[in-house]
Amino acid sequence: MSDLEQEIEKLKKENKKLSLESKLRKSMAVELDRQKDLLRQATEEVEAQKEKIEGISLKLSRYLPVQLYEQIFSGSLDIHKKSERKKLTIFFSDIVDFTSISEQIEAEEISEFLSFYLTEMSTIAEKFGGTIDKFIGDAIMIFFGDPQSEGDVQDAKNCVDMAIEMQNRIDALQPYIRKQFSFPANLKIRIGINTGFCNVGNFGSTSRLDYTAIGRGINVASRLESEAESGEILVSENTKILLEDFFEFTSERVVNLKGLPHPVNCFNVSHEKSLNRESILGECFKLVINDSNLSDNDLTKLKAFVAKYSEDSSKNEPKADPN
Amino acid sequence: MSIKETCHCGSVEFTLQNDPMMHFACHCSDCQKLWGNSFFGYAYSTDDISITGEVKKYSFEGGSGNQLHFVFCPECGSKIHSQPDLIEGMIYVPCGMLKEHYEYEPKVEIFSANKASCFAQLKATAESYEHNGTIERISELLENLEQR
Numbered sequence A: 001m002s003d004l005e006q007e008i009e010k011l012k013k014e015n016k017k018l019s020l021e022s023k024l025r026k027s028m029a030v031e032l033d034r035q036k037d038l039l040r041q042a043t044e045e046v047e048a049q050k051e052k053i054e055g056i057s058l059k060l061s062r063y064l065p066v067q068l069y070e071q072i073f074s075g076s077l078d079i080h081k082k083s084e085r086k087k088l089t090i091f092f093s094d095i096v097d098f099t100s101i102s103e104q105i106e107a108e109e110i111s112e113f114l115s116f117y118l119t120e121m122s123t124i125a126e127k128f129g130g131t132i133d134k135f136i137g138d139a140i141m142i143f144f145g146d147p148q149s150e151g152d153v154q155d156a157k158n159c160v161d162m163a164i165e166m167q168n169r170i171d172a173l174q175p176y177i178r179k180q181f182s183f184p185a186n187l188k189i190r191i192g193i194n195t196g197f198c199n200v201g202n203f204g205s206t207s208r209l210d211y212t213a214i215g216r217g218i219n220v221a222s223r224l225e226s227e228a229e230s231g232e233i234l235v236s237e238n239t240k241i242l243l244e245d246f247f248e249f250t251s252e253r254v255v256n257l258k259g260l261p262h263p264v265n266c267f268n269v270s271h272e273k274s275l276n277r278e279s280i281l282g283e284c285f286k287l288v289i290n291d292s293n294l295s296d297n298d299l300t301k302l303k304a305f306v307a308k309y310s311e312d313s314s315k316n317e318p319k320a321d322p323n
Numbered sequence B: 001m002s003i004k005e006t007c008h009c010g011s012v013e014f015t016l017q018n019d020p021m022m023h024f025a026c027h028c029s030d031c032q033k034l035w036g037n038s039f040f041g042y043a044y045s046t047d048d049i050s051i052t053g054e055v056k057k058y059s060f061e062g063g064s065g066n067q068l069h070f071v072f073c074p075e076c077g078s079k080i081h082s083q084p085d086l087i088e089g090m091i092y093v094p095c096g097m098l099k100e101h102y103e104y105e106p107k108v109e110i111f112s113a114n115k116a117s118c119f120a121q122l123k124a125t126a127e128s129y130e131h132n133g134t135i136e137r138i139s140e141l142l143e144n145l146e147q148r
Ligand SMILES: [Zn+2]
Pocket: B007, B008, B009, B010, B011, B012, B073, B074, B075, B076, B077, B078
Protein backbone atom coordinates (compact mmCIF):
# COMPACT_ATOMS: atom_id res chain seq x y z
CA MET A 1 0.00 0.00 0.00
CA SER A 2 1.39 3.37 -0.97
CA ASP A 3 1.81 6.22 1.44
CA LEU A 4 -1.01 8.04 -0.28
CA GLU A 5 -3.36 5.08 -0.03
CA GLN A 6 -2.49 4.71 3.63
CA GLU A 7 -3.18 8.38 4.17
CA ILE A 8 -6.56 8.05 2.44
CA GLU A 9 -7.47 5.00 4.58
CA LYS A 10 -6.55 6.92 7.71
CA LEU A 11 -8.66 9.91 6.68
CA LYS A 12 -11.60 7.62 5.83
CA LYS A 13 -11.37 6.03 9.25
CA GLU A 14 -11.14 9.41 10.91
CA ASN A 15 -14.17 10.54 8.96
CA LYS A 16 -16.21 7.52 10.06
CA LYS A 17 -15.22 8.15 13.63
CA LEU A 18 -16.28 11.77 13.46
CA SER A 19 -19.55 10.87 11.78
CA LEU A 20 -20.33 8.28 14.49
CA GLU A 21 -19.44 10.76 17.16
CA SER A 22 -21.80 13.34 15.77
CA LYS A 23 -24.57 10.72 15.53
CA LEU A 24 -24.02 9.72 19.14
CA ARG A 25 -24.07 13.32 20.28
CA LYS A 26 -27.26 13.92 18.38
CA SER A 27 -28.86 10.81 19.94
CA MET A 28 -27.78 12.03 23.34
CA ALA A 29 -29.43 15.40 22.72
CA VAL A 30 -32.62 13.73 21.49
CA GLU A 31 -32.72 11.44 24.50
CA LEU A 32 -32.10 14.32 26.89
CA ASP A 33 -35.00 16.17 25.31
CA ARG A 34 -37.20 13.12 25.60
CA GLN A 35 -36.31 12.69 29.27
CA LYS A 36 -36.92 16.37 29.94
CA ASP A 37 -40.33 15.92 28.34
CA LEU A 38 -41.03 12.85 30.45
CA LEU A 39 -40.01 14.71 33.56
CA ARG A 40 -42.27 17.61 32.69
CA GLN A 41 -45.13 15.20 32.07
CA ALA A 42 -44.53 13.41 35.34
CA THR A 43 -44.37 16.72 37.20
CA GLU A 44 -47.65 17.76 35.65
CA GLU A 45 -49.23 14.45 36.61
CA VAL A 46 -47.98 14.78 40.17
CA GLU A 47 -49.37 18.31 40.34
CA ALA A 48 -52.73 17.17 39.02
CA GLN A 49 -52.77 14.27 41.47
CA LYS A 50 -51.89 16.60 44.31
CA GLU A 51 -54.70 18.97 43.41
CA LYS A 52 -57.12 16.07 43.25
CA ILE A 53 -56.07 14.82 46.66
CA GLU A 54 -56.29 18.29 48.14
CA GLY A 55 -59.79 18.61 46.70
CA ILE A 56 -60.85 15.32 48.23
CA SER A 57 -59.22 16.18 51.55
CA LEU A 58 -61.01 19.49 51.62
CA LYS A 59 -64.34 17.82 50.92
CA LEU A 60 -63.66 15.23 53.59
CA SER A 61 -62.68 17.84 56.13
CA ARG A 62 -66.12 19.40 55.80
CA TYR A 63 -67.74 16.22 56.98
CA LEU A 64 -65.28 15.02 59.58
CA PRO A 65 -64.19 16.34 62.91
CA VAL A 66 -60.84 18.01 62.33
CA GLN A 67 -59.14 15.76 64.84
CA LEU A 68 -60.41 12.62 63.16
CA TYR A 69 -59.49 13.99 59.75
CA GLU A 70 -55.95 14.59 61.00
CA GLN A 71 -55.80 11.09 62.41
CA ILE A 72 -56.90 9.64 59.09
CA PHE A 73 -54.43 11.61 57.02
CA SER A 74 -51.52 11.12 59.40
CA GLY A 75 -52.32 7.40 59.38
CA SER A 76 -52.61 7.22 63.15
CA LEU A 77 -56.28 6.31 63.16
CA ASP A 78 -56.90 2.81 64.41
CA ILE A 79 -60.35 1.75 63.27
CA HIS A 80 -60.19 -1.33 65.44
CA LYS A 81 -59.72 0.73 68.55
CA LYS A 82 -62.52 0.13 70.99
CA SER A 83 -64.44 3.00 72.41
CA GLU A 84 -63.07 4.52 75.58
CA ARG A 85 -64.75 5.90 78.63
CA LYS A 86 -63.68 9.48 79.04
CA LYS A 87 -64.68 12.59 80.88
CA LEU A 88 -65.96 14.97 78.24
CA THR A 89 -67.51 18.39 78.21
CA ILE A 90 -70.31 18.31 75.69
CA PHE A 91 -71.78 21.25 73.83
CA PHE A 92 -75.09 21.51 72.02
CA SER A 93 -76.46 24.52 70.21
CA ASP A 94 -79.30 25.37 67.91
CA ILE A 95 -80.90 28.38 66.35
CA VAL A 96 -83.97 29.77 68.14
CA ASP A 97 -87.13 29.41 66.03
CA PHE A 98 -85.18 28.20 63.06
CA THR A 99 -88.11 26.19 61.69
CA SER A 100 -90.41 29.18 61.48
CA ILE A 101 -87.62 31.40 60.17
CA SER A 102 -86.82 28.96 57.40
CA GLU A 103 -90.44 28.96 56.28
CA GLN A 104 -90.10 32.65 55.45
CA ILE A 105 -86.94 32.38 53.40
CA GLU A 106 -86.15 30.79 50.05
CA ALA A 107 -84.76 27.26 50.30
CA GLU A 108 -81.63 28.25 48.43
CA GLU A 109 -80.96 31.11 50.79
CA ILE A 110 -81.46 28.80 53.77
CA SER A 111 -78.84 26.36 52.57
CA GLU A 112 -76.48 29.24 51.82
CA PHE A 113 -77.09 30.65 55.26
CA LEU A 114 -76.58 27.29 56.96
CA SER A 115 -73.32 26.76 55.17
CA PHE A 116 -72.19 30.23 56.25
CA TYR A 117 -73.35 29.77 59.84
CA LEU A 118 -71.87 26.30 60.31
CA THR A 119 -68.58 27.43 58.81
CA GLU A 120 -68.43 30.39 61.22
CA MET A 121 -69.17 28.16 64.20
CA SER A 122 -66.77 25.42 63.09
CA THR A 123 -63.98 27.95 62.80
CA ILE A 124 -64.53 28.98 66.40
CA ALA A 125 -64.79 25.34 67.52
CA GLU A 126 -61.49 24.55 65.85
CA LYS A 127 -59.85 27.56 67.46
CA PHE A 128 -60.68 26.19 70.91
CA GLY A 129 -59.80 22.60 70.04
CA GLY A 130 -63.33 21.24 70.09
CA THR A 131 -64.21 17.99 68.33
CA ILE A 132 -67.18 18.65 66.08
CA ASP A 133 -69.29 15.53 66.49
CA LYS A 134 -72.13 16.32 64.15
CA PHE A 135 -74.41 18.86 62.53
CA ILE A 136 -78.11 18.10 62.58
CA GLY A 137 -79.64 20.79 60.42
CA ASP A 138 -78.90 23.95 62.37
CA ALA A 139 -77.97 22.06 65.53
CA ILE A 140 -74.34 21.46 66.43
CA MET A 141 -72.77 18.94 68.76
CA ILE A 142 -69.21 19.46 69.88
CA PHE A 143 -67.22 17.86 72.64
CA PHE A 144 -63.93 18.48 74.46
CA GLY A 145 -61.66 15.87 76.04
CA ASP A 146 -61.05 13.53 73.12
CA PRO A 147 -58.97 12.72 71.09
CA GLN A 148 -56.87 15.32 72.93
CA SER A 149 -57.49 16.38 76.48
CA GLU A 150 -55.91 19.22 78.43
CA GLY A 151 -57.43 18.00 81.66
CA ASP A 152 -61.03 18.22 82.92
CA VAL A 153 -60.85 21.86 83.94
CA GLN A 154 -59.14 23.15 80.80
CA ASP A 155 -61.39 21.09 78.53
CA ALA A 156 -64.50 22.56 80.20
CA LYS A 157 -62.98 26.04 80.14
CA ASN A 158 -62.19 25.75 76.43
CA CYS A 159 -65.77 24.68 75.82
CA VAL A 160 -67.35 27.60 77.70
CA ASP A 161 -64.88 30.06 76.18
CA MET A 162 -65.89 28.73 72.78
CA ALA A 163 -69.58 29.08 73.61
CA ILE A 164 -69.08 32.69 74.71
CA GLU A 165 -67.18 33.51 71.55
CA MET A 166 -69.94 31.95 69.46
CA GLN A 167 -72.63 34.02 71.16
CA ASN A 168 -70.54 37.18 70.74
CA ARG A 169 -69.82 36.32 67.13
CA ILE A 170 -73.53 35.87 66.40
CA ASP A 171 -74.23 39.28 67.93
CA ALA A 172 -71.51 40.89 65.84
CA LEU A 173 -72.77 39.24 62.65
CA GLN A 174 -76.39 40.32 63.18
CA PRO A 175 -76.48 43.20 60.67
CA TYR A 176 -74.68 41.15 58.04
CA ILE A 177 -77.02 38.17 58.43
CA ARG A 178 -80.19 40.26 58.23
CA LYS A 179 -78.92 41.96 55.13
CA GLN A 180 -77.24 39.09 53.35
CA PHE A 181 -79.84 36.39 53.96
CA SER A 182 -82.93 38.61 54.42
CA PHE A 183 -83.51 37.19 57.87
CA PRO A 184 -86.86 38.32 59.24
CA ALA A 185 -85.67 38.52 62.87
CA ASN A 186 -82.45 38.70 64.83
CA LEU A 187 -80.58 35.44 64.79
CA LYS A 188 -80.30 33.95 68.26
CA ILE A 189 -78.82 30.67 69.38
CA ARG A 190 -79.13 28.72 72.61
CA ILE A 191 -76.41 26.58 74.08
CA GLY A 192 -76.34 23.73 76.58
CA ILE A 193 -73.17 22.35 78.15
CA ASN A 194 -72.56 19.39 80.42
CA THR A 195 -69.54 17.54 81.73
CA GLY A 196 -69.61 13.83 82.37
CA PHE A 197 -68.29 10.41 81.51
CA CYS A 198 -69.10 9.20 78.03
CA ASN A 199 -68.09 6.43 75.71
CA VAL A 200 -66.17 7.89 72.85
CA GLY A 201 -64.65 6.21 69.83
CA ASN A 202 -65.33 4.82 66.41
CA PHE A 203 -68.76 3.32 66.53
CA GLY A 204 -70.42 1.48 63.72
CA SER A 205 -68.96 -0.81 61.11
CA THR A 206 -65.54 -0.39 59.54
CA SER A 207 -67.15 0.58 56.24
CA ARG A 208 -69.00 3.46 57.80
CA LEU A 209 -67.11 4.86 60.73
CA ASP A 210 -68.86 7.10 63.11
CA TYR A 211 -66.48 8.73 65.52
CA THR A 212 -68.81 9.96 68.19
CA ALA A 213 -69.59 10.10 71.88
CA ILE A 214 -72.52 8.39 73.49
CA GLY A 215 -73.87 8.22 77.01
CA ARG A 216 -76.15 9.91 79.49
CA GLY A 217 -73.82 12.94 79.65
CA ILE A 218 -74.65 13.67 76.03
CA ASN A 219 -78.38 13.56 76.65
CA VAL A 220 -78.09 15.96 79.57
CA ALA A 221 -76.24 18.49 77.41
CA SER A 222 -78.83 18.17 74.69
CA ARG A 223 -81.70 18.65 77.15
CA LEU A 224 -80.00 21.68 78.69
CA GLU A 225 -79.72 23.19 75.26
CA SER A 226 -83.46 22.89 74.66
CA GLU A 227 -84.07 24.38 78.13
CA ALA A 228 -81.85 27.39 77.45
CA GLU A 229 -83.33 30.78 76.75
CA SER A 230 -82.63 32.61 73.54
CA GLY A 231 -79.00 33.79 73.59
CA GLU A 232 -78.22 31.86 76.74
CA ILE A 233 -75.43 29.48 77.69
CA LEU A 234 -76.80 26.98 80.17
CA VAL A 235 -74.39 24.68 81.97
CA SER A 236 -74.90 21.81 84.37
CA GLU A 237 -73.60 21.82 87.90
CA ASN A 238 -70.93 19.31 86.91
CA THR A 239 -69.46 21.85 84.50
CA LYS A 240 -69.92 24.78 86.85
CA ILE A 241 -67.99 23.07 89.66
CA LEU A 242 -64.94 22.85 87.40
CA LEU A 243 -65.13 26.46 86.31
CA GLU A 244 -66.16 28.51 89.32
CA ASP A 245 -62.83 30.32 89.28
CA PHE A 246 -63.14 31.46 85.69
CA PHE A 247 -66.66 32.59 84.90
CA GLU A 248 -69.66 34.33 86.45
CA PHE A 249 -72.55 31.94 86.98
CA THR A 250 -75.99 33.29 87.69
CA SER A 251 -79.60 32.25 88.16
CA GLU A 252 -79.45 28.74 89.37
CA ARG A 253 -82.42 26.82 88.08
CA VAL A 254 -83.62 23.35 88.66
CA VAL A 255 -84.97 21.72 85.58
CA ASN A 256 -86.65 18.44 85.12
CA LEU A 257 -85.21 16.89 82.05
CA LYS A 258 -87.27 14.49 80.06
CA GLY A 259 -85.89 11.00 80.36
CA LEU A 260 -83.88 11.74 83.51
CA PRO A 261 -85.04 10.38 86.84
CA HIS A 262 -83.87 13.38 88.86
CA PRO A 263 -83.92 17.15 88.39
CA VAL A 264 -80.68 18.82 87.27
CA ASN A 265 -79.23 22.04 88.67
CA CYS A 266 -78.14 24.37 85.95
CA PHE A 267 -76.61 27.81 85.63
CA ASN A 268 -76.47 30.64 83.18
CA VAL A 269 -72.94 31.73 82.20
CA SER A 270 -72.37 35.44 81.66
CA HIS A 271 -70.89 36.20 78.26
CA GLU A 272 -67.68 37.54 79.72
CA LYS A 273 -64.51 35.89 78.66
CA SER A 274 -62.30 34.10 81.15
CA LEU A 275 -59.15 35.68 79.77
CA ASN A 276 -58.15 37.79 82.75
CA ARG A 277 -58.40 35.13 85.36
CA GLU A 278 -55.64 32.82 86.29
CA SER A 279 -55.88 29.91 88.60
CA ILE A 280 -53.41 27.39 89.96
CA LEU A 281 -54.57 24.35 91.80
CA GLY A 282 -51.95 22.48 93.82
CA GLU A 283 -52.42 19.56 96.15
CA CYS A 284 -52.48 21.80 99.22
CA PHE A 285 -53.43 25.16 97.82
CA LYS A 286 -55.63 26.96 95.35
CA LEU A 287 -54.84 30.37 93.94
CA VAL A 288 -57.17 32.44 91.78
CA ILE A 289 -56.22 35.84 90.48
CA ASN A 290 -58.59 38.13 88.67
CA ASP A 291 -56.05 40.08 86.74
CA SER A 292 -58.39 42.73 85.39
CA ASN A 293 -59.42 44.04 88.83
CA LEU A 294 -56.15 43.65 90.67
CA SER A 295 -55.65 46.78 92.78
CA ASP A 296 -52.25 48.01 94.03
CA ASN A 297 -53.21 46.93 97.48
CA ASP A 298 -54.07 43.43 96.24
CA LEU A 299 -50.80 43.25 94.37
CA THR A 300 -48.76 44.19 97.45
CA LYS A 301 -50.52 41.53 99.46
CA LEU A 302 -49.97 38.97 96.77
CA LYS A 303 -46.26 39.76 96.51
CA ALA A 304 -45.82 39.57 100.27
CA PHE A 305 -47.61 36.25 100.28
CA VAL A 306 -45.50 34.76 97.52
CA ALA A 307 -42.31 36.17 99.11
CA LYS A 308 -42.86 33.86 102.08
CA TYR A 309 -42.16 31.00 99.70
CA SER A 310 -39.07 32.45 98.05
CA GLU A 311 -36.18 30.09 97.40
CA ASP A 312 -34.19 30.97 100.58
CA SER A 313 -36.95 29.82 102.87
CA SER A 314 -38.19 27.07 100.64
CA LYS A 315 -37.68 24.61 103.46
CA ASN A 316 -40.67 25.68 105.38
CA GLU A 317 -39.77 23.90 108.58
CA PRO A 318 -40.52 25.51 111.90
CA LYS A 319 -37.42 27.39 113.11
CA ALA A 320 -35.77 26.03 116.21
CA ASP A 321 -36.45 28.25 119.17
CA PRO A 322 -33.09 29.84 120.22
CA ASN A 323 -34.20 29.98 123.83
CA MET B 1 -8.34 -6.56 13.20
CA SER B 2 -11.53 -8.14 11.96
CA ILE B 3 -13.74 -11.09 12.98
CA LYS B 4 -15.59 -13.36 10.61
CA GLU B 5 -18.66 -15.23 11.89
CA THR B 6 -21.76 -16.94 10.55
CA CYS B 7 -25.28 -17.65 11.70
CA HIS B 8 -26.14 -21.16 12.90
CA CYS B 9 -26.89 -22.59 9.46
CA GLY B 10 -24.10 -20.70 7.75
CA SER B 11 -26.19 -18.92 5.12
CA VAL B 12 -25.47 -15.51 6.65
CA GLU B 13 -21.89 -14.37 7.04
CA PHE B 14 -20.74 -11.21 8.73
CA THR B 15 -17.48 -9.49 9.62
CA LEU B 16 -16.80 -7.06 12.41
CA GLN B 17 -14.06 -4.44 12.42
CA ASN B 18 -12.65 -3.18 15.71
CA ASP B 19 -13.36 -4.38 19.22
CA PRO B 20 -16.76 -3.90 20.83
CA MET B 21 -17.34 -0.37 22.11
CA MET B 22 -19.21 -1.61 25.13
CA HIS B 23 -20.25 -4.81 26.88
CA PHE B 24 -23.75 -4.41 28.24
CA ALA B 25 -26.93 -6.20 29.27
CA CYS B 26 -30.54 -5.15 28.76
CA HIS B 27 -33.33 -6.74 30.80
CA CYS B 28 -36.28 -5.03 29.12
CA SER B 29 -39.31 -7.13 28.20
CA ASP B 30 -38.75 -6.60 24.48
CA CYS B 31 -35.28 -8.08 24.71
CA GLN B 32 -36.52 -10.96 26.81
CA LYS B 33 -39.06 -11.86 24.15
CA LEU B 34 -36.89 -11.31 21.13
CA TRP B 35 -33.53 -12.66 22.33
CA GLY B 36 -35.12 -15.41 24.38
CA ASN B 37 -33.86 -13.87 27.60
CA SER B 38 -32.17 -10.61 28.59
CA PHE B 39 -29.87 -9.22 25.94
CA PHE B 40 -26.23 -10.00 26.69
CA GLY B 41 -23.92 -8.56 24.13
CA TYR B 42 -21.83 -5.82 22.59
CA ALA B 43 -22.29 -2.41 21.09
CA TYR B 44 -20.63 -1.77 17.74
CA SER B 45 -20.71 1.05 15.26
CA THR B 46 -22.91 0.39 12.20
CA ASP B 47 -19.76 0.99 10.18
CA ASP B 48 -18.07 -1.92 11.91
CA ILE B 49 -20.30 -4.63 10.43
CA SER B 50 -20.72 -5.95 6.95
CA ILE B 51 -23.12 -8.77 6.13
CA THR B 52 -23.33 -11.15 3.19
CA GLY B 53 -26.25 -13.47 2.51
CA GLU B 54 -29.94 -12.85 2.77
CA VAL B 55 -31.25 -11.46 6.10
CA LYS B 56 -34.68 -10.45 7.30
CA LYS B 57 -35.49 -7.45 9.39
CA TYR B 58 -38.16 -7.13 12.04
CA SER B 59 -38.93 -3.57 13.21
CA PHE B 60 -41.10 -2.31 16.03
CA GLU B 61 -41.54 0.72 18.24
CA GLY B 62 -39.60 0.44 21.51
CA GLY B 63 -40.48 1.89 24.87
CA SER B 64 -38.73 5.15 24.03
CA GLY B 65 -41.01 5.69 21.06
CA ASN B 66 -38.14 5.00 18.63
CA GLN B 67 -37.95 2.13 16.19
CA LEU B 68 -35.86 -0.92 16.92
CA HIS B 69 -34.75 -3.26 14.17
CA PHE B 70 -33.87 -6.91 14.54
CA VAL B 71 -31.75 -8.52 11.83
CA PHE B 72 -31.91 -12.30 11.59
CA CYS B 73 -31.28 -15.26 9.29
CA PRO B 74 -34.55 -16.35 7.62
CA GLU B 75 -33.28 -19.92 7.42
CA CYS B 76 -32.24 -20.73 10.97
CA GLY B 77 -33.59 -17.72 12.86
CA SER B 78 -30.25 -16.76 14.40
CA LYS B 79 -30.28 -13.12 15.38
CA ILE B 80 -27.25 -11.33 13.98
CA HIS B 81 -27.77 -7.95 15.59
CA SER B 82 -30.31 -5.32 16.58
CA GLN B 83 -30.24 -1.66 15.70
CA PRO B 84 -31.86 1.10 17.72
CA ASP B 85 -33.00 4.37 16.18
CA LEU B 86 -32.68 5.74 19.71
CA ILE B 87 -28.89 5.69 19.52
CA GLU B 88 -28.10 6.36 15.92
CA GLY B 89 -25.07 4.69 14.41
CA MET B 90 -25.01 1.74 16.80
CA ILE B 91 -25.79 -1.95 16.56
CA TYR B 92 -25.98 -4.58 19.27
CA VAL B 93 -24.48 -8.00 18.69
CA PRO B 94 -25.29 -10.87 21.08
CA CYS B 95 -22.27 -12.21 22.92
CA GLY B 96 -23.09 -15.81 21.97
CA MET B 97 -22.20 -14.96 18.37
CA LEU B 98 -18.69 -13.91 19.38
CA LYS B 99 -18.02 -16.53 22.00
CA GLU B 100 -14.77 -17.54 20.29
CA HIS B 101 -13.39 -14.02 20.34
CA TYR B 102 -14.25 -12.23 23.55
CA GLU B 103 -14.84 -12.88 27.18
CA TYR B 104 -18.16 -11.16 27.86
CA GLU B 105 -17.89 -8.77 30.82
CA PRO B 106 -20.97 -6.56 30.99
CA LYS B 107 -20.01 -3.28 32.56
CA VAL B 108 -23.46 -1.73 32.25
CA GLU B 109 -26.87 -3.22 32.67
CA ILE B 110 -30.19 -1.48 32.09
CA PHE B 111 -33.80 -2.09 33.14
CA SER B 112 -32.28 -4.03 36.01
CA ALA B 113 -35.58 -4.18 37.91
CA ASN B 114 -36.97 -6.43 35.20
CA LYS B 115 -34.28 -9.10 35.22
CA ALA B 116 -34.84 -12.72 36.16
CA SER B 117 -33.72 -13.38 39.70
CA CYS B 118 -31.07 -15.90 38.62
CA PHE B 119 -29.18 -12.95 37.09
CA ALA B 120 -29.28 -11.12 40.40
CA GLN B 121 -25.54 -10.64 40.55
CA LEU B 122 -23.98 -10.28 37.15
CA LYS B 123 -20.24 -10.68 37.35
CA ALA B 124 -18.31 -7.52 36.45
CA THR B 125 -21.38 -5.31 36.18
CA ALA B 126 -20.36 -1.96 37.58
CA GLU B 127 -23.28 0.18 36.53
CA SER B 128 -26.83 -0.98 36.99
CA TYR B 129 -29.77 1.19 35.91
CA GLU B 130 -33.44 0.63 36.46
CA HIS B 131 -34.17 2.89 33.46
CA ASN B 132 -32.91 2.78 29.89
CA GLY B 133 -29.49 4.20 30.85
CA THR B 134 -29.26 5.78 27.40
CA ILE B 135 -27.40 8.91 28.40
CA GLU B 136 -24.93 6.90 30.45
CA ARG B 137 -24.35 4.44 27.65
CA ILE B 138 -23.80 7.14 25.04
CA SER B 139 -21.26 8.82 27.33
CA GLU B 140 -19.49 5.50 27.59
CA LEU B 141 -19.57 5.01 23.83
CA LEU B 142 -18.14 8.48 23.27
CA GLU B 143 -15.31 7.74 25.66
CA ASN B 144 -14.61 4.49 23.85
CA LEU B 145 -14.67 6.27 20.51
CA GLU B 146 -11.91 8.62 21.64
CA GLN B 147 -9.66 5.67 22.31
CA ARG B 148 -10.13 4.19 18.87
ZN1 LIG C 1 -28.92 -19.12 9.39
